[in-house]
Amino acid sequence: MMKEDLTVIKQKIKEAKAIVYFGGAGTSTESNIPDFRTESGLYNQPAFAGRDPQVLLSTRTLYQEPEVFYAYYRSHRLFPDAKPNKAHQVLARWEKEGKLKAVITQNIDGLHQMAGSQKVLELHGSVHRNYCTECQREATLEEIADPGRQVPVCRQCGGMLRPDVVFFGEPLDQQVLHQAVEALKMADFLIVGGTSLVVYPAAGLIDYFSGKNMLLINRDATPFDQRATWVIHQSIGEFLWQLAEE
Numbered sequence: 001m002m003k004e005d006l007t008v009i010k011q012k013i014k015e016a017k018a019i020v021y022f023g024g025a026g027t028s029t030e031s032n033i034p035d036f037r038t039e040s041g042l043y044n045q046p047a048f049a050g051r052d053p054q055v056l057l058s059t060r061t062l063y064q065e066p067e068v069f070y071a072y073y074r075s076h077r078l079f080p081d082a083k084p085n086k087a088h089q090v091l092a093r094w095e096k097e098g099k100l101k102a103v104i105t106q107n108i109d110g111l112h113q114m115a116g117s118q119k120v121l122e123l124h125g126s127v128h129r130n131y132c133t134e135c136q137r138e139a140t141l142e143e144i145a146d147p148g149r150q151v152p153v154c155r156q157c158g159g160m161l162r163p164d165v166v167f168f169g170e171p172l173d174q175q176v177l178h179q180a181v182e183a184l185k186m187a188d189f190l191i192v193g194g195t196s197l198v199v200y201p202a203a204g205l206i207d208y209f210s211g212k213n214m215l216l217i218n219r220d221a222t223p224f225d226q227r228a229t230w231v232i233h234q235s236i237g238e239f240l241w242q243l244a245e246e
């Protein structure tokens with residue numbers, strides 16, 4: 001990354017009228033939420049009860065062994081003390097200024113909203129939305145996390161509560177997908193941050209972007225490095241912060 005590049009990217013950001021941010025787990029690692037694939041990520045932790053996180057976080061485990069599912073989910077997917085980092089803050093600011101049109105995220109932590117972003121398309125749902133699998137009533141995160149119960153149940157009907165999160169084996173919300181496609185089609189500047197772009201539907205979605213400027217910020221190389229206008233291998237928060245500086 002050369003200094004001239006930073007100047008050019010800053011200028012392009014200044015001129016941009018419809019920035020879209022497409023983010024993955026790497027966006028939240030600076031908020032101390034572990035990602036899936038990097039060294040300290042979920043896939044490389046000792047498997048819970050000898051099992052793979054993909055299996056633990058599947059609907060099969062949720063419905064057949066809810067006590068195992070919830071023990072894992074609560075200890076590995078809920079981070080009640082996590083705070084938005086610089087990346088979330090800059091994106092929220094750009095939205096307020098009218099430059100950024102949407103954040104499309106694979107994360108379920110709700111940190112973009114906590115930073116003030118409004119238009120957040122959560123491809124995989126959110127830990128902050130929960131409901132009863134029987135009567136469908138909305139439930140709170142506190143009810144899901146209640147340490148007094150191995151498996152959270154509905155106080156109205158006794159049915160099991162669950163997060164509105166897309167777990168392994170579940171389809172994505174078609175409406176959210178559609179909105180993501182529309183946002184990408186009209187974007188004039190795409191920032192892709194903290195995603196390896198190998199997980200469905202990330203790679204396919206990026207194809208809908210037809211603008212000139214694509215900035216890719218990721219720790220490791222991705223299959224899209226060739227296509228990006230600029231590839232940055234450094235902290236997303238720090239880099240976006242630099243871009244937003246006057």
Ligand code: ZN
Pocket residue numbers: 132133134135136137154155156157158159
């Ligand atoms: Zn219920």
